[in-house]
Amino acid sequence: MEKLKIAGGYPLKGSIRVSGAKNSAVALIPATILADSPVTIEGLPDISDVQMLKALMEEIGGEVSFDDGEMTVDPSRMISMPLPNGRVKKLRASYYLMGAMLGKFKKAVIGLPGGCHLGPRPIDQHIKGFEALGAQVTNEQGAIYLRADELRGARIYLDVVSVGATINIMLAAVLAKGRTVIENAAKEPEIIDVVTLLTNMGAKIKGAGTDIIRIDGVDRLHGCRHTIIPDRIEAGTFMILAAAVGEGILIDNVIPQHLESLTAKMREMGINIEAGDDQIFVSPGEKYKSVDIKTLVYPGFPTDLQQPFTSLLTKACGSSMVTDTIYGARFKHIDELRRMNAKIKVEGRAGIVDGPVQLHGAKVKASDLRAGAALVIAGLMAEGITEVTGLEHIDRGYSHLVEKLSGLGATIWREEMTQEEVEQLKS
Numbered sequence: 001m002e003k004l005k006i007a008g009g010y011p012l013k014g015s016i017r018v019s020g021a022k023n024s025a026v027a028l029i030p031a032t033i034l035a036d037s038p039v040t041i042e043g044l045p046d047i048s049d050v051q052m053l054k055a056l057m058e059e060i061g062g063e064v065s066f067d068d069g070e071m072t073v074d075p076s077r078m079i080s081m082p083l084p085n086g087r088v089k090k091l092r093a094s095y096y097l098m099g100a101m102l103g104k105f106k107k108a109v110i111g112l113p114g115g116c117h118l119g120p121r122p123i124d125q126h127i128k129g130f131e132a133l134g135a136q137v138t139n140e141q142g143a144i145y146l147r148a149d150e151l152r153g154a155r156i157y158l159d160v161v162s163v164g165a166t167i168n169i170m171l172a173a174v175l176a177k178g179r180t181v182i183e184n185a186a187k188e189p190e191i192i193d194v195v196t197l198l199t200n201m202g203a204k205i206k207g208a209g210t211d212i213i214r215i216d217g218v219d220r221l222h223g224c225r226h227t228i229i230p231d232r233i234e235a236g237t238f239m240i241l242a243a244a245v246g247e248g249i250l251i252d253n254v255i256p257q258h259l260e261s262l263t264a265k266m267r268e269m270g271i272n273i274e275a276g277d278d279q280i281f282v283s284p285g286e287k288y289k290s291v292d293i294k295t296l297v298y299p300g301f302p303t304d305l306q307q308p309f310t311s312l313l314t315k316a317c318g319s320s321m322v323t324d325t326i327y328g329a330r331f332k333h334i335d336e337l338r339r340m341n342a343k344i345k346v347e348g349r350a351g352i353v354d355g356p357v358q359l360h361g362a363k364v365k366a367s368d369l370r371a372g373a374a375l376v377i378a379g380l381m382a383e384g385i386t387e388v389t390g391l392e393h394i395d396r397g398y399s400h401l402v403e404k405l406s407g408l409g410a411t412i413w414r415e416e417m418t419q420e421e422v423e424q425l426k427s
């Protein structure tokens, strides 16, 4: 087991390249199940969620090659193998196997998903959608059993705007008979990316990126080639890091429109941001103003950037309020930031950050993926050495993070933990 060590307090500069989007990748790979010939996806990030899904595709009989970010999945020999346990528990997006396998085979057994612990993360809207399409769904000992004689298009109103439910219902509906309409659908860029792939496979889908998506079922889907969109959350993490410790950092392979809510907040703080076609240059301002943020569904401020942004706010003058309306308990990073001298308190669904403070290096634990990103940024800001454990979370979503940050001049490295440290972590 490894930990990350960071010698912080030094300015960084240069350029950093963003990888393909995790939250697209984890839906695009299961979507390949629906085709009857090979699908190739270019630009996938080298993260453990992608490796898990590759192994899951193989477990159900897919032939998969993955090299230099390019994955080809041949689904022609796949079967509806039950997956009640094992790898499905290691990531959130294994829930997409439900929609894809139900759509293709009309049956599936998939264990309840894992992923970041951010408080309750129900999948009732996914199940409501599958049932509306004609599936019988039961939960037996922590695994979801899905079965349908036939899937028929339906009108589904989502009670909660959900990225996962929107994509999962689309996956189940593309091969169903007739028209499906998803109302109050999520509008995240990753949804458009998945629809682009499905359309290239032969699906008939209209309205992606709006809150009404219409799907006309087709009889078969075929193979194709698709290039994934850049990861807006990784790009946002680098923008925040650039404002926290940068002396001018160019972030490459970005769609700036995907980051407008973050850009607006950073400008409000006094940070200089120049957006090009597919690059963003971030340079520090004189003094940062405190700001309040409230996470919302896209195009609002993303919950996945709330935790990294909290680290930056420790540099702002005055009191900033961070409210997470998506995950009211996404605050596990705060105790760790406090160990590093941050002045933050949690009141209900909000964190109140008082600044500016000079962070100090400490031994901290990443409880989830973006808590990990928040602690890496804090470690780079802090004086002294910071040690971050819980790297399995960071590795789910950040491709070659140490190499990328070293390229900006950061002193950051991975180190094997001693047996004593491993035992302490488990206790």
Ligand SMILES: CC(=O)N[C@H]1[C@@H](OP(=O)(O)OP(=O)(O)OC[C@H]2O[C@@H](n3ccc(=O)[nH]c3=O)[C@H](O)[C@@H]2O)O[C@H](CO)[C@@H](O)[C@@H]1O
Pocket: 023, 026, 092, 093, 120, 121, 122, 123, 124, 125, 126, 127, 160, 161, 162, 163, 164, 165, 186, 303, 304, 325, 326, 327
């Ligand atoms: C793999 C993936 O893409 N993960 C992202 C996805 O997660 P995920 O798809 O799990 O998140 P959702 O968009 O579904 O969740 C949004 C909100 O709806 C609630 N909800 C969701 C589904 C449901 O059936 N019932 C219900 O009540 C959730 O508890 C949450 O409060 O979107 C989140 C919100 O942008 C991001 O933080 C995650 O990074």
Ligand SMILES: C=C(OP(=O)(O)O)C(=O)O
Pocket: 022, 091, 092, 093, 114, 115, 116, 304, 369, 370, 397
């Ligand atoms: C919450 C996240 O991921 P997941 O939904 O895969 O747990 C995230 O990417 O910040």
